[in-house]
Amino acid sequence: TDLMRRVLHYASHGYTYWTAGEIAPAKAEALALKLAERYGTGRTETQRYRAKGRGEANTMLLMLHDPKDRASPVYWWLMATPGTGLVHELEELADIRRKRANLTGYELLVLPRKRLEKDKPDRASKPTWTWVMTQETFDGWKSRIQTAVRQDNEKLIQQMLHSLGKVPGFRGVRAQAYLLYRIARADWKRTRKGELPYPAPLVRYCGRYRKAGAVAVAEVSRKARRQKQQKMPVS
Template sequence: MQALQSAVARGYVWHVSGVIAAEKFLALEDKFAERYDIGLSRWQRCRQRRQGAAGVRFFAYPEQGTTRFLWWLLFTEGESTAFQQEHGRRKASDRKGRLFWGAEFELVQLPTQNGKVSWSWRMTRERVQEWQDEIQAAIRTTRDDDAIKAVMARLVRLPGFKGVRQQVFELHRFAKDDWGRIRRKAKSWEPPARPGYVRFRSDETVPAAQVVQRLLVGQTPFGTEPVGSERELPEEGAMPAVNENSQTELPIPRGRDASRVLLIREAEQIRTFMTERWSYESIRLWLLDRYGAAFDIPLPAFRERVRRALQAKAVPVLKGTAEAIQAVRVVDQAKEKESEPVKEHRLSWEERRTGRFPGSGTNVVHRKKPNRDELY
């Protein structure tokens, strides 16, 4: 949300957005990479904007509780094919063209103390009404105060953008007034504090193929544990193998995702080429000569696929067989460690004072208070 807010504040006011299933997301990303070259670096986008061309950025985030992605294609004023091909574009500064995060938040311009305006997220009108209904229902549960406390605890954990904080303050006032009107004989009740401020962070990205893989096998979209390999992906991603390569003696896959698997297979060689200052076009021609039509793709899409392939480790492939190779997405697989069961030991005061810690095979458990970033 903070990355989208920063992009719109820097001039990326035109946008197209939507929701897409996880199994179709990578194809959508490749289409945008081919059309609009979304894989450019920050400095390349800056150079293009100075030359009069429009800057284009692509954002996506998994929708909570589903296997779908929320996605946004943002672009600035200037010469761009996006204005010709994206007919459903809207401008974030227009009232009817606001940028939404699902059905819960919207990006708006709010006045500041110095008379100017700034971009910030706030809840939609429908979402605020839902919060008011929850508060009223909780206050009318007169047997105990656990219901209203639970609602207020969830309210405080909302992201602390300026617009959201103002709405939370108004909901606190609404709850206090309704409490005094319904629970007159009960003791006075004060709502908790407002959400904490959002701290600015640099953009943190995760390879899209890794997130898609985790969603398709039923895991959380982000995590450090290895992806379960015992479950198979949908048949749509399966790639039947064809003839073997005479140099590598490995089956050559075919289909929509063939180039992805081959790029993972040749990741080390591609890194060597990049160290030797090979251009992307030279690397693509080398792969085209080695594997054929799988790499007969536009250069921008090839560059984006190479970038994603180099960010993850290769998945083992079958040797000397022509069996079907499942389209296992690029994942970071943790190395399996065979060790004895890990023991937990809480340090005594004497051990903490003298600095003597237990030996190997023991994890030291510290009880600490979580910081604010861990709560959101």
């Protein structure tokens, strides 16, 4: 969820070109250093501001690693703004507005936003970036709901609703989660001839400005290298 939040943040701030991949944890630090040297992923805010003024592309590197599974790969995202620079010359970058970014069953896109009471009446509501379930993920939830409801399995229904309440709380995903609950309620009413006796799950908002949990990439790589050395046979 932290990675999804950061990708959304940078996409909404002009980093609309991207490429992604995965790498062994022991090599992640070398990759980060190479991209910082080649594309300036480690620029300060002042350096980014000046580069933008010169018409140069700014870049950002995001990485994800499961600390509970040190053998799992490090997934990385390289994001860039429009402009001149090596990143557009050397990398095959996709435009996130045309090729949707997809991550663990969710995709990033721009959706219209409903007007809020705090919005000024003379100002149009601008579409904003958000994550949504992919069609495959949404259809999987519908199938799970139908199975739970039609089997009239109380434990299965409660597990399903509990899991639905744990989906990432982005605006688009929240709307889909509550739509799925309405589908469950309608399916129950149609098959059981009554109201669904379980309340809607509470899908908590993802805090927009909440600081993401992070660890230094150097630490991840060094731990992986130490672990690899410990496993090497002694001759």
